[in-house]
Amino acid sequence: MTYLTEKTISTESIFTGKVISLQVDTVTLPNGNESKRELVKHPGAVAVIAVTDEGKLVLVNQFRKPLEKAILEIPAGKIDPGEAPIKTAARELKEETGYTAKELELVTSFYTSPGFADEIIYIYEAKGLLQGKASPDADEFVEVTEVTLEQAQALVNDQTIHDAKTAYAVMYLLLKQAQAK
Amino acid sequence: MTYLTEKTISTESIFTGKVISLQVDTVTLPNGNESKRELVKHPGAVAVIAVTDEGKLVLVNQFRKPLEKAILEIPAGKIDPGEAPIKTAARELKEETGYTAKELELVTSFYTSPGFADEIIYIYEAKGLLQGKASPDADEFVEVTEVTLEQAQALVNDQTIHDAKTAYAVMYLLLKQAQAK
Numbered sequence: 281m282t283y284l285t286e287k288t289i290s291t292e293s294i295f296t297g298k299v300i301s302l303q304v305d306t307v308t309l310p311n312g313n314e315s316k317r318e319l320v321k322h323p324g325a326v327a328v329i330a331v332t333d334e335g336k337l338v339l340v341n342q343f344r345k346p347l348e349k350a351i352l353e354i355p356a357g358k359i360d361p362g363e364a365p366i367k368t369a370a371r372e373l374k375e376e377t378g379y380t381a382k383e384l385e386l387v388t389s390f391y392t393s394p395g396f397a398d399e400i401i402y403i404y405e406a407k408g409l410l411q412g413k414a415s416p417d418a419d420e421f422v423e424v425t426e427v428t429l430e431q432a433q434a435l436v437n438d439q440t441i442h443d444a445k446t447a448y449a450v451m452y453l454l455l456k457q458a459q460a461k
Numbered sequence: 462m463t464y465l466t467e468k469t470i471s472t473e474s475i476f477t478g479k480v481i482s483l484q485v486d487t488v489t490l491p492n493g494n495e496s497k498r499e500l501v502k503h504p505g506a507v508a509v510i511a512v513t514d515e516g517k518l519v520l521v522n523q524f525r526k527p528l529e530k531a532i533l534e535i536p537a538g539k540i541d542p543g544e545a546p547i548k549t550a551a552r553e554l555k556e557e558t559g560y561t562a563k564e565l566e567l568v569t570s571f572y573t574s575p576g577f578a579d580e581i582i583y584i585y586e587a588k589g590l591l592q593g594k595a596s597p598d599a600d601e602f603v604e605v606t607e608v609t610l611e612q613a614q615a616l617v618n619d620q621t622i623h624d625a626k627t628a629y630a631v632m633y634l635l636l637k638q639a640q641a642k
Contacts, residue, residue: 284524284531284602295475295483297499300577302476302483305526310602317526318478320501322577343465345486345498346579347572350465358576388617391528391624393573393580395539396481396503398527401625421465421491436569443572444582444625451632458639 283310286317299323299358300397322399326368327356327445329387329452330379330406336426337453338409339446340376343421352425352435353446356401365402373406375415377424382408387452392444401445403452429453464491467498480504480539481578503580507549508537508626510568510633511560511587517607518634519590520627521557524602533606533616534627537582546583554587556596558605563589568633573625582626584633610634 286307294302301321309315330338343350357372359365369384387403416422427435432450435441441450467488475483486498511519524531538553540546550565570583597603608616613631616622622631 284522284604286524286526295499297485298497299499300501302501304478307526309600311600313600315600316479318476318480319527320481320483320577321527322574325576341465343467344572344575345467345488346500346502346577347575351572351575353575356576388628389620389623390628391525391532393503393578394525394528394532394534394624395506395537396501396527396580397574397578399574399577419490419492419494419496423465439570442570443575444629447569447571448625448629448632451629451636455632455636455639458636 285310286315289314318396320393320397320399322358322397323361324359324365324400324402325356326359326365326372326402326404327354327449328369328373328381328384328404328406329354329449330373330377330381330409331453332409332426334426336428337432337449338377338379339425339427339432339441341423341425351443352441353443354449356445366404369402369404369406374412375417375420376422378412378414379406379409380412381406382410403445403448429457466491467496470495499577501574501578501580503539503578504542505540505546505581505583506537507540507546507553507583507585508535508630509550509554509562509565509585509587510535510630511554511558511562511590512634513590513607515607517609518613518630519558519560520606520608520613520622522604522606532624533622534624535630537626547585550583550585550587555593556598556601557603559593559595560587560590561593562587563591584626584629610638 289306
């Protein structure tokens with residue numbers, strides 16, 4: 281695949297923030313031409329597929345400033361510096377929903393927007409949920425809701441569930457259900 | 462949900478590029494505290510689930526500068542200003558793979574990274590593929606490959622397929638197959 285590679289000539293740092301940073305790289309393309317690449321660096325994230333003993337999927341409603349609206353998502357959060365993703369998963373699940381899991385199993389991971397960002401998200405499935413008290417960060421506002429898989433599918437269909445990781449989670453549970461039949 | 466809303470106090474434009482722009486908003490949180498939000502604006506994208514008459518999924522291998530490597534993805538691309546997503550789907554499928562589709566059906570859409578970006582991606586399924594000659598942009602380098610659904614699943618499992626839209630596409634086809642049984 282080396283013939284596809286873009287070589288970096290120079291890197292210009294544009295912005296370093298609390299969550300993301302932005303740089304513009306000048307690259308040499310495989311045909312020798314020069315081009316610019318706008319790159320967002322992100323620390324990575326985790327998300328948790330948590331289904332209660334009653335078979336309900338745990339979702340959180342959260343305001344997302346880039347979208348100027350609240351959307352329903354599976355519990356998720358950014359990885360703290362040096363934190364193992366499974367620890368982030370346990371932490372975010374507890375903070376946002378109050379649940380702790382006896383076991384957290386890695387389902388998969390994927391890049392969310394490989395065209396412009398390096399964000400990777402690790403998807404965990406929680407097994408053996410124990411209810412507890414949510415403890416969101418002081419400046420974090422989330423509302424927990426629990427829905428059946430059928431309700432979740434309807435929410436995907438009407439796009440109330442409208443983000444990649446949550447759409448993936450619903451599909452994952454539907455496939456598991458279909459394969460168990 | 463208005464109690465979850467973050468109100469914008471001010472917006473600082475940091476960068477306007479070819480693909481993305483970056484701004485930092487100062488907001489009032491529901492508890493009255495102030496916070497900063499780092500927001501990436503993106504024009505939106507489409508991706509196409511294209512399965513040949515032989516039952517093979519069409520993938521493209523493309524260097525992704527944010528990841529510093531080439532990855533396998535379903536054909537995809539950015540929406541041009543004012544372009545209808547279905548036109549983008551037809552254009553990108555043709556440019557990257559040479560295929561044209563008799564029909565392009567919208568499967569779903571989702572935000573890829575709602576925590577920091579407004580990128581939305583529309584996923585289309587191509588029906589009735591007709592082979593033709595690929596016509597990538599002068600500075601676009603992609604390698605087309607076609608795999609069976611079983612091979613695609615193996616590529617997800619070993620994370621050669623490692624991005625959200627492509628993982629979703631494979632899951633979508635697996636669910637369709639399971640439900641048809």
